[in-house]
Amino acid sequence: MNSLRMRRGAIAVAAAVVLPLSLVACSDSGGSTDAAAPSTAPADPATASEAPTEDAKPMDGPFGPACSGVPQDGAGSFDGMAKDPVATAASNNPALSTLVTAVKKAGLVDTLNNAENITVFAPTNDAFAKIPKADLDKVLADKATLTKILTYHVVGQKLAPKQLESGSFETLQKGMITTVGSAEAYTVNDTSKVVCGNVKTANANVYIVDTVLMPK
16 A cells, blocks of 8 residues: 555656646747747948938039039030040030130130149130120130130139138139138139039039139
């Protein structure tokens, strides 16, 4: 009788040990999927920083309202002008035909094409049209005066947009011009606005302006 009671006691103890272990095993295998917590891993900082902010965006291309009128392809496009020296590049831009005529009359084509690292403030046809025709014809016929006006539009260094924010620069005519502005809005000598800026040619940076600059 005592041995029978001992065997029944041993079986009960074994059952008490095995049952909890089996319940744990079932919980680990079957219930783990439903109880899984959602991932809270932080986003990859490298991926998060891929999109540049507007402030970080460099201004290394042409800007301004008149840039939309530049041909999309060919010699007169931005890519085309970048391959030619400045006088040749200007001759391929329809909006600068009056300037090109003036440069030819002054005999400055070779001077401008052979110069290195210059900035040209290039008046549009509309800029020249602001001058009364009789006065413009008179200037175009006077080579000395024309040369003085045209070389006043040329600075002997390449100017980046940042330099135009508040600057004073000596021109090839030996006079001074001043520039003010920010972002994509710049004014030269308080009167002439840059309408298409930072245009690259083979030897110059060009800022197309809406008013002819007159030296003192």
